[in-house]
Amino acid sequence: MSDDLAQPVGLVLGSEATTTQEFRVVLHEDEYLQLDDLVLVRTFVPKVGEVMTYGIVTETLSRYEGTAFESDTFRVAVEGTLPAEKSRTATVQIVRVIPEIWIAPDVGEPVYRATTGEREKALYVDEMRTGGRDRALPIGLSRDGELVWADVDFFDGTKGAHMSISGVSGVATKTSYALFFLRCLTAHPEIMGSSSKNLRVLVFNVKGEDLLFLDKPNKNFVAEDAWHMLGMDPVPFPSVSFWAPARAAKGSEGIPASLARTEGVAAYRWTPREFVDEGLLHFLFTEQQDVRQQLTFVAERTTRQLQRFARDVAGERGAIVLRDRHALAHDDVGEVVPFTGEKVVRSLHDLVEAIGEFLEPEDGSEPDPSWSSRTAAGTVGAFMRRLYGALPRIGGLVQAGESRRIDRSREAVTVVDIHDLHEAAQRFVVGALIAQVHREKEGKGRFPLTAILLDELNKYAPREGWSPIKDTLIDIAQRGRSLGILLIGAQQSASRVDSDILANASLKLSGRLDAAEAERSEYGWMLPSTRARARLLKPGTMVLSQPSIPAPTVLTFPYPPWATRPEEVAETDDPFEGL
Amino acid sequence: MRIAVEAWSPDYGSALELGEPDEVSVEKVDTACELQQWTPITPRAGAPPQLPIAFVDGTRRIDARVFVMNGEGGATPGVAGTVGVGAVVCELNGNGRRAKCAEVEITRLLAVGDGLSQGLSAGPGLEYQGLPVPGQSTDRLVDEVHNSMRAREAKVAELLADRDHLVFADGPLAVVDPGPRSIIGFIKAHARRYLPPDEEAVLTRLDCGQRTPIFAFGELRARYSWYVRLCAPEPDMHGWFGIARCEVPAALPLERVMEMADLSGRLLPGFASRPFWDSRAPQNLVPIAGLERRLRHLMGERELVYRMIRSAAKRVGEGDVDV
Numbered sequence: 001m002s003d004d005l006a007q008p009v010g011l012v013l014g015s016e017a018t019t020t021q022e023f024r025v026v027l028h029e030d031e032y033l034q035l036d037d038l039v040l041v042r043t044f045v046p047k048v049g050e051v052m053t054y055g056i057v058t059e060t061l062s063r064y065e066g067t068a069f070e071s072d073t074f075r076v077a078v079e080g081t082l083p084a085e086k087s088r089t090a091t092v093q094i095v096r097v098i099p100e101i102w103i104a105p106d107v108g109e110p111v112y113r114a115t116t117g118e119r120e121k122a123l124y125v126d127e128m129r130t131g132g133r134d135r136a137l138p139i140g141l142s143r144d145g146e147l148v149w150a151d152v153d154f155f156d157g158t159k160g161a162h163m164s165i166s167g168v169s170g171v172a173t174k175t176s177y178a179l180f181f182l183r184c185l186t187a188h189p190e191i192m193g194s195s196s197k198n199l200r201v202l203v204f205n206v207k208g209e210d211l212l213f214l215d216k217p218n219k220n221f222v223a224e225d226a227w228h229m230l231g232m233d234p235v236p237f238p239s240v241s242f243w244a245p246a247r248a249a250k251g252s253e254g255i256p257a258s259l260a261r262t263e264g265v266a267a268y269r270w271t272p273r274e275f276v277d278e279g280l281l282h283f284l285f286t287e288q289q290d291v292r293q294q295l296t297f298v299a300e301r302t303t304r305q306l307q308r309f310a311r312d313v314a315g316e317r318g319a320i321v322l323r324d325r326h327a328l329a330h331d332d333v334g335e336v337v338p339f340t341g342e343k344v345v346r347s348l349h350d351l352v353e354a355i356g357e358f359l360e361p362e363d364g365s366e367p368d369p370s371w372s373s374r375t376a377a378g379t380v381g382a383f384m385r386r387l388y389g390a391l392p393r394i395g396g397l398v399q400a401g402e403s404r405r406i407d408r409s410r411e412a413v414t415v416v417d418i419h420d421l422h423e424a425a426q427r428f429v430v431g432a433l434i435a436q437v438h439r440e441k442e443g444k445g446r447f448p449l450t451a452i453l454l455d456e457l458n459k460y461a462p463r464e465g466w467s468p469i470k471d472t473l474i475d476i477a478q479r480g481r482s483l484g485i486l487l488i489g490a491q492q493s494a495s496r497v498d499s500d501i502l503a504n505a506s507l508k509l510s511g512r513l514d515a516a517e518a519e520r521s522e523y524g525w526m527l528p529s530t531r532a533r534a535r536l537l538k539p540g541t542m543v544l545s546q547p548s549i550p551a552p553t554v555l556t557f558p559y560p561p562w563a564t565r566p567e568e569v570a571e572t573d574d575p576f577e578g579l
Numbered sequence: 580m581r582i583a584v585e586a587w588s589p590d591y592g593s594a595l596e597l598g599e600p601d602e603v604s605v606e607k608v609d610t611a612c613e614l615q616q617w618t619p620i621t622p623r624a625g626a627p628p629q630l631p632i633a634f635v636d637g638t639r640r641i642d643a644r645v646f647v648m649n650g651e652g653g654a655t656p657g658v659a660g661t662v663g664v665g666a667v668v669c670e671l672n673g674n675g676r677r678a679k680c681a682e683v684e685i686t687r688l689l690a691v692g693d694g695l696s697q698g699l700s701a702g703p704g705l706e707y708q709g710l711p712v713p714g715q716s717t718d719r720l721v722d723e724v725h726n727s728m729r730a731r732e733a734k735v736a737e738l739l740a741d742r743d744h745l746v747f748a749d750g751p752l753a754v755v756d757p758g759p760r761s762i763i764g765f766i767k768a769h770a771r772r773y774l775p776p777d778e779e780a781v782l783t784r785l786d787c788g789q790r791t792p793i794f795a796f797g798e799l800r801a802r803y804s805w806y807v808r809l810c811a812p813e814p815d816m817h818g819w820f821g822i823a824r825c826e827v828p829a830a831l832p833l834e835r836v837m838e839m840a841d842l843s844g845r846l847l848p849g850f851a852s853r854p855f856w857d858s859r860a861p862q863n864l865v866p867i868a869g870l871e872r873r874l875r876h877l878m879g880e881r882e883l884v885y886r887m888i889r890s891a892a893k894r895v896g897e898g899d900v901d902v
Contacts, residue, residue, distance in 0.1 A: 067871055070854055080676025081865040083667045083873065207836050 009033055012041055014107030020097075023055070023104065023179060025090045025111045033057045033090040035533070036143045036554045037112040038122040040373035041105040053105040054114060054122035055092035058529040060064045062088045095529060095551045096122060097454060123156045124548050138230045139184050140542070140555030143148035148555040149549040150507060154187075156195035157446055157481040160506030160547060164457075164497075165490040166523075167511025173539050174511060174563070175492040176357050178239075178453050179203075179214065180557045181488070185451075186412070187232040198448035200408055203317075204430060205417040209260040212394035212417060219570035225559035232541045236562035239412040243268045245421060245429075246404055254404075260566040268416070269397050269404045270432070271318025272345045276310045280302045280398075280479055284390045284429035286424070294375065294559075296468070298383045301344050301373050302355060303498050319346045319400035322354050352387040360384050378472045393422040397429070399466035406433065407448075417539065423459070430460055431469040437485060438472055446484035452476075457489035458496040470498060477504040508545040512537040526552050580607045588858030594768045595819045600710065607796060610778050610781055612833060614792040617781040619791050622844035627671045632846065633744040634765075635665035638874045639724055640846065640881065643888045644717070645699075647691050656717055657691035659888055660724035661808070663874035664731040666746075667866035671846075678866055680688040682735045685877050687725060690720040698870065701891035705884065729754045736762050745842065752826055758801050759830040763839060764802075766824040767862035773804065783818030787811040790844045793836055803836045807844050809851035809861040821861050823847065830860040833886035839860050 011029040023041075027033060037057040045051050064076050064084040067236045075082035092111075097103075098121065115124045127152045128136035135158075136149040153352040154160035163181070165174045166266035182201055189196050205211040227234040244256035247266035255266040270280060281303045285295050309322040314335040321338050322345065338344050357382050358371040372380050408414045416433065418426045437450055454460065461470040476485050477500055489505070491497050495517065502508075509527055513534040517523075523531060525545040530552050534543060540559075543553045563569040585593045610617065639662045646654040648726045665683030670676060689707035691697045696709035706772045725799050729750075736748040740760040752764040773796060774782065782791050785808040804826040813820060827836055851861035857868050878884075 066869070066876070071856075075865055076678065078676065079849065079865075080669050080671065081867040083678040083680045083866060084869065386626050 008110030009113055010090070010111050012107050012109045012111060013106050016511060017108075018104040018107055020102045020104050021094055023053075023092055024061075025092060027088045027090065032088075033060060035060065035112075035529075038091055038095075039111050039120050040122065041109050041111050042101060043106045043109060044102055047228065048099070048579060051101050052098045052121075053094055054096040054098075054118075054368055055094045056553075057090045058093045058120070058215060058527055059091040060089070060233040063087065067131045067378065077161060087251050091529075093551050095549065096124065115337075118319045119146060120171055120359065123149060123553070124151075127151075128153070128548060133193075134191050137184055137188055140544070140557045141226055141229065142553070142555060145226075145229070148544070148553055150544070150546055152192060154506035154547050155185075155338065155486065156192070157484060157486065160484050161481040162256060162477060162501075162505040163438065163486075163507040163509065164494065164502055165488070165509045165542075165544075166494045166512070167490075167492070167537075168512065168514055168517075169492055173542065175211065175453070175455055175539075176560065177509065177511070177542055177557055178488050179211075179488060179562075180560065182413075182453070183232065183237070184230070193250070194447055195449055199412065200448060200450045201413045201453065202348055202408060202450065202454065203413060203415045203453040205415055205420055208419060208425070209417065209566070210266065210564050211415050212242055212244075213566065213569055214413065214415065215264075216563040216568075217570040218559075218561055218563045218568045220247075220568055221242070221559060221561045221570075224458050224558045227561070229350075230558070234558075234561035240415060241266065241407070241411040242415045242417070243288070243406050243415070244417040246399070247267065248375075248569045254402075256417075265417075267404055267530055268406045269399050271400050271403055272320050272347070272351055272398060273310065273312060273318045274399075274403065275348070275351070275398050275403055276303075276306045276320065278432065278436065279307070280304065280432050282321075283428045283435075284424075285386065286431060286467045286469055290386070291466050292317065293382055294379050294399035295383050295386060297337075298372070298375055298379060301375075302359075302383075303360070303370060305371050306351075313338060313344055316344065316346070316400055317402060341349075347398035348395045349391055349494055351398070352384075352391060352577070355387065362367055390424060393424045394428050397425060403573055408437075411497045427469060430454065431472070434469065434472050435477070438476060438483070441483045444484075446482065449484045451486040451488060453490075455486045455490040457491045457501070458493065461489075461498040461501050463496055463498055470489055474498060474500050477501040481519075482506075493520075495520045506547055506554075509542045511536075511542050511566065530554070580835045581815065583815055586627070586816065586820060586854055586860060587862075591859050592595045592768070594770070594822075594859070594862055595817065596610070596620060596770050598878075599729045607798065608773050608775075609795040610774065610792070611835060612793045612795050613890045617778045617792055619781060619789040620783050620792060620844075621786075622841035625841070625845070628745055628846075630761075631744050632671060633666045633739040633746045634669070634749075634850075634864060634870065634875075635664070635666045635732055635746055636741065636749040636867045636870050637662065637728040638871050638878075639663070639728045640875075640878055641721060642687075642881065642884050645689070645888075645892065646693075647695055647697050655691055655693045655695055656715055656720065657689055657695075657697070658717065658720045658724060660688050660690065660721070661884070662686045662688060662724060662728040662731060663878055664728060664735055665870055665874060666735055666743065669738070669850075669866060678869065680726075680870060680873055682738065683873065684735075684876065685874070686727070688724055690723050692720060695765075699888070699895070700892055701884070701887040704879070705765075705887055705891075726754070730791065733757070733818045743815070745839070747864075752802060752828060756830075757828050759828065759838065761831075761835075762827065763843060763862070764826040766826070767859065769819065769822070769824065779901070782806050782822060784854065785812075787821075788844045788848045790840055793833070793840055795829060797829065802879070803829055803831070804841075805840045807840075808846060809848050821851070823862050852884065 002058045010025040010027040011025045041053045043051045065087045067084050076084040125136045138147045139150045140148045151255045167174050240267040244265050246269040247255045247257050256265040283298045309528050310320040310337045312324050313319040314337050358368040418429050461473040515535050518531045518534045541553045541556050597721050599738045604742040629745045641660050643658045643659045648654050666681045667678050668681045669678045687707040688710045689699050690710040694713050696711045696713045698709040699707040733754045736746045740746045740762050746762045747765045781855050790805050790807040795802050795803050806824050808821050810821040848863040852865050858864045
């Protein structure tokens, strides 16, 4: 028994009943308990012996005992006419009993602060370390500066997977925490084992250019003990590749459209050949009404036809022509030389026009039935209008030329900037990349793992409706454990995200919540007291729910050593060095 | 015609039960100690007292009526009673004004007739001490429990007065003569008239914090006394509303008594209770009410105590315990 244990902080309150869920502690005059403190009580149970009850403080109270009127406070504290004792108590939510004899703790028993080994038991850390495997990953600190652990069996797919982070925007917590968590994953190979080996992370930068400096030291960073307590070196991400959309202007294809950072950022886009091969046409039809109008059905058909008809153009990388393989029996596989007047597809615009030749022939004849599969003329018309409508928004992302596909194998972390794209183009990029990850991992076993960090998940997997991206995301949520794809989704309101995706996230976190949002059933995992506090959480504070611990844990995480804005980048090198 | 409603709850009777005007106290009253010609006195201003002020009170409860049988068919009546006494000490100087309970003591008594000394152990904290009482009258048994409480109150009052507290004791200074100690008997209800009609008329003219001149009475135990009003008079109440009587032993010099009387006028309105707060407002002072609540709480749940006495009595009958 440690010294701290020797000094009880108070006694189990006996003027009201204790239960197997909750009890109150009446505090000694010179002791205190604050929210989230962990305590333990020993109860002697007849025929069983000693039972240890562990709990977490969910509320603290103070009052004048024996006063009945509110004005009595003045009589006691100001006038000094009424005798009354000040009583201070704390409400404790029971989180664990050892051995598992579910009894209410005895009233009047001393209550001790749970420290060191007892604290780890209260947080089930001993269970995360059974069978010779240490699966307790430090992922933050408690209010009193002690470690908080997550059972990574419930993240890496062993027993569960995925993480869902909710919280209002602007408090800059969701993405920051997700990145911190990823850093924890890679910093502890002794705990992560094969899960962290060759772990690939795909991060979408959706707001500002915040995530384009993960490899740069932060000049505002002051070395904190917290990082060392967590067993990590406070250094920026060592292996990151950055991708921004290629500029549309001719001649500057290789130049990324990111403004804040140009050095070390690669430009991305797809060639018409890649667009056709990867079936990206789907991701031009990601809006709600597209399903209702059967446009996705036409898109499906068109995608298949494109894959059948597309032929590479000799001497023009990534460009294609559309030819009916059966009609031209002499035509061999491989590159072809365009006929005179044949439409060479070098951009999305060209592709749309080429599709139009089949679906809306210029001579006014009926659409080619092998392309339209006899869909109503109105639907085909709507399909073509949508394709033309997509051109100004997405057209810049498809261009013949050198392949600028995003290469995720280059570095451990791949940051894809989409913040400056139109919403339709954002959905296109996200859909294309997630489908690519999905396709790559399908049938290849869990390892190496791939984590996808996606903010504003409600845009891609909204609660209502269907879209090809949502379809893929739900599949990842449901089968990601076996596919080895781990989704870290962030959103302002969990209530606006598909419920399958939320239900499959083993680790649930929440930063500050809007008061109305906090009352929703999506946050049923919080205690009533935690919900009330969720409105007040400060940046850098999160509430965590994990399957291993039956009560939510409040944790904080330290300031990042990497820059989150261009102004924060610490210039390490002299730019004129070597001149 | 006007009708005034008694401010005290009907459960407590009335603060004023004086009887006929000619039924003046049998005591010989000297009204000329301080002033020949009576008029309301506004206390002289002064600093708050440096001494702590103590309010002493007691409460008693009959827990059970018992019969002690000696095996020869005779049954001697007895009562098991609980007596609680204590004080509230108020420090009025300085910023940290606080009222604290002090010298709180709970005593369990088994008063048995025929002069029998018989105790009863009913459990932890429920040790009833034998209190022999002559005769077999139940009223007498209850009175003896009450007297025991009064005696204990007096002891606490004397103890605190010896520690230089200004002590307000509950009720008249009837049990013991405290000698020249600073103990003020505080009388909430008026069952006797002490003053002739002319002087009594002054009493009804008192304003909040004002007092009557000092008068003296008591052949056996000589005392000085005065009336003081604890709150502003209310137009629709009778003239005795909010009036309390104080008495001190005549062994004190008159000069000191006048000082104490002025102090009572200055201090007591600050301790007076309000009608919504206490059903015997304003005379049941806030510290006293707080103390009584504490004492009643410490006496334990009546039902539980009763049951424990019953089972203890049963064990005595079975010879399981020594008594």
